[in-house]
Amino acid sequence: MSAAAPETVLEARELTREFDGVTVLDKFSFTLHKGEVLGLLGANGAGKTTAMNMLLGLTTPTSGSIQVFGKDLAKHRIEILKRVNFSSAYTALPGNLYVWQNLAVFARIYGVPNAKQKITELLELLEIGDLRKRVTGQLSAGESTRLNLCKAMLNDPELLLLDEPTASLDPDIADKVRKVIQRVQKERGIAILYTSHNMKDIEEVCDRVIFLHKGKVVTEGTPQDIVSKSEQSSLEDVFIKIARTGDIEE
Amino acid sequence: MNFRIISALVMRYIFLYTRTPMRLVELVFWPMVDLLIWGYLTIYIKENAGTGFSHMISFLLGAMILWDVVFRAQQGVAVSFLEDVWTRNLLNIFVAPVRTSEYLIATFCVGILRICVTVVIMCLVALSLYQFNILTLGWPLLPFFVNLLISGWALGMISTALILRWGQAAESLAWAVPFFIQPISAVFYPVGAIRPEWLQKVALALPTTHVFEGMREVMQKGTFNWQSFANATLLNVVFMGVAGWIFMAMLRLTKKRGLLTKFATQ
Numbered sequence: 001m002s003a004a005a006p007e008t009v010l011e012a013r014e015l016t017r018e019f020d021g022v023t024v025l026d027k028f029s030f031t032l033h034k035g036e037v038l039g040l041l042g043a044n045g046a047g048k049t050t051a052m053n054m055l056l057g058l059t060t061p062t063s064g065s066i067q068v069f070g071k072d073l074a075k076h077r078i079e080i081l082k083r084v085n086f087s088s089a090y091t092a093l094p095g096n097l098y099v100w101q102n103l104a105v106f107a108r109i110y111g112v113p114n115a116k117q118k119i120t121e122l123l124e125l126l127e128i129g130d131l132r133k134r135v136t137g138q139l140s141a142g143e144s145t146r147l148n149l150c151k152a153m154l155n156d157p158e159l160l161l162l163d164e165p166t167a168s169l170d171p172d173i174a175d176k177v178r179k180v181i182q183r184v185q186k187e188r189g190i191a192i193l194y195t196s197h198n199m200k201d202i203e204e205v206c207d208r209v210i211f212l213h214k215g216k217v218v219t220e221g222t223p224q225d226i227v228s229k230s231e232q233s234s235l236e237d238v239f240i241k242i243a244r245t246g247d248i249e250e
Numbered sequence: 251m252n253f254r255i256i257s258a259l260v261m262r263y264i265f266l267y268t269r270t271p272m273r274l275v276e277l278v279f280w281p282m283v284d285l286l287i288w289g290y291l292t293i294y295i296k297e298n299a300g301t302g303f304s305h306m307i308s309f310l311l312g313a314m315i316l317w318d319v320v321f322r323a324q325q326g327v328a329v330s331f332l333e334d335v336w337t338r339n340l341l342n343i344f345v346a347p348v349r350t351s352e353y354l355i356a357t358f359c360v361g362i363l364r365i366c367v368t369v370v371i372m373c374l375v376a377l378s379l380y381q382f383n384i385l386t387l388g389w390p391l392l393p394f395f396v397n398l399l400i401s402g403w404a405l406g407m408i409s410t411a412l413i414l415r416w417g418q419a420a421e422s423l424a425w426a427v428p429f430f431i432q433p434i435s436a437v438f439y440p441v442g443a444i445r446p447e448w449l450q451k452v453a454l455a456l457p458t459t460h461v462f463e464g465m466r467e468v469m470q471k472g473t474f475n476w477q478s479f480a481n482a483t484l485l486n487v488v489f490m491g492v493a494g495w496i497f498m499a500m501l502r503l504t505k506k507r508g509l510l511t512k513f514a515t516q
Contacts, residue, residue: 017508049511050508053508053510056344058341058505058508058510058511059511060502060505060506078347078348079347081346082347088341088515090338090341091338091342091514091515092337092338092339093337093339093342094265094266094333094337094339096266096269096337097262097265097266097269101262101265101269104261105259105262105265106346108254108255108257108261109254109259109347109348110346111254135269
């Protein structure tokens with residue numbers, strides 16, 4: 001008897017985005033399965049952020065479609081967003097609110113039952129339980145990142161989009177954040193789409209990666225497969241090679 | 251429409267205001283400055299210009315307080331949006347299951363809360379310093395108030411739409427937009443005083459003009475002009491429809507051009 005096919009959480013079909021006649025993403029297709037962590041890699045301007053924004057409904061694709069949980073994102077955005085969450089190094093929660101206030105607001109938006117208990121559990125899980133009554137703006141970069149992750153997990157998302165979650169963190173805190181993401185992902189079987197410029201993140205966290213260059217897919221596979229296929233010594237070298245030549249082969 | 255989500259967004263603004271007392275200063279300071287300057291000026295004019303100006307202090311203070319309803323309602327929408335931009339929280343809201351209508355209604359509620367703080371204080375100060383009681387307008391105050399509130403919300407949507415379109419460079423519009431229409435809204439003088447005369451036709455196309463004309467009639471003659479009320483209400487329906495359309499069009503354009511994320515993470 002053959003094993004059941006993995007459940008598809010996210011499917012992008014031929015996503016294309018043009019800005020002023022310039023194609024920044026060109027017929028980008030991929031699928032993300034339940035419990036899988038997919039890394040989206042590429043140099044600045046490769047199209048990762050544009051792809052991420054389209055997947056969140058923040059940018060309209062020029063053409064192509066996005067199916068999340070088998071539903072068209074354009075038609076069922078609100079329904080889909082209830083089961084999705086997002087965290088980015090480039091967003092923040094209002095700095096003048098207490099940590100618990102920020103989380104309470106989002107818990108209410110997502111309709112989290114037993115919000116107070118849930119917030120306490122998540123703060124403990126991310127090892128920032130003692131920050132509950134701290135002012136958000138006074139948190140360190142590492143603490144803010146973990147708070148953002150806390151917000152991103154409030155609704156027990158089935159799909160999590162993480163945009164450079166370890167950017168601007170020192171190696172120690174970045175390691176802690178990675179470990180937390182891995183632990184939560186394993187425990188809950190969340191599908192994660194992950195962008196990062198930190199190849200250590202990608203190697204440790206991602207099951208599969210897609211390299212983009214100027215809006216096109218250059219290669220995809222497991223980090224190990226890509227390194228061996230490219231005959232480079234590390235994923236970082238592959239990244240540099242693609243950024244400079246647009247290909248993994250000589 | 252989900253009232254839980256609307257209440258969550260309103261709760262956030264209440265947290266913001268109560269956690270930042272300087273924001274409350276803004277709600278009280280400028281209206282107080284206006285009230286004192288206009289109040290003293292009208293007392294001076296009244297004392298020196300004879301009996302012809304007996305209604306002057308009521309006209310001006312009443313107009314000023316009611317204009318503040320428009321301004322605070324507009325600010326409720328536009329500044330609430332900017333609060334999300336300033337705190338880099340806009341994307342968190344836009345990727346949450348929040349409908350645009352729910353977001354807008356939450357900002358309308360914030361406008362009402364801002365009005366409650368400012369207008370109540372202004373009314374009390376006007377009563378104690380100038381013996382002007384806005385409640386002497388009687389029941390017509392309510393339809394005037396509601397119409398001005400709606401005009402303010404519409405202006406707030408237009409301000410936010412312009413900020414969405416042109417980004418943070420257009421932030422000052424959050425404060426400027428109401429003043430584009432103030433000179434021709436006949437707030438402090440009758441519509442007949444507006445020059446050149448063709449501009450009076452433009453003035454009459456604004457709902458606010460009919461409210462302030464109506465207010466003066468109540469103060470002067472003690473009669474409620476149903477025609478002014480009907481005109482204001484009808485124009486407000488059109489005004490809200492147009493403002494909503496502009497807001498949605500700009501939001502769509504922003505998404506189409508991928509500007510929302512750039513704007514939100516600047």
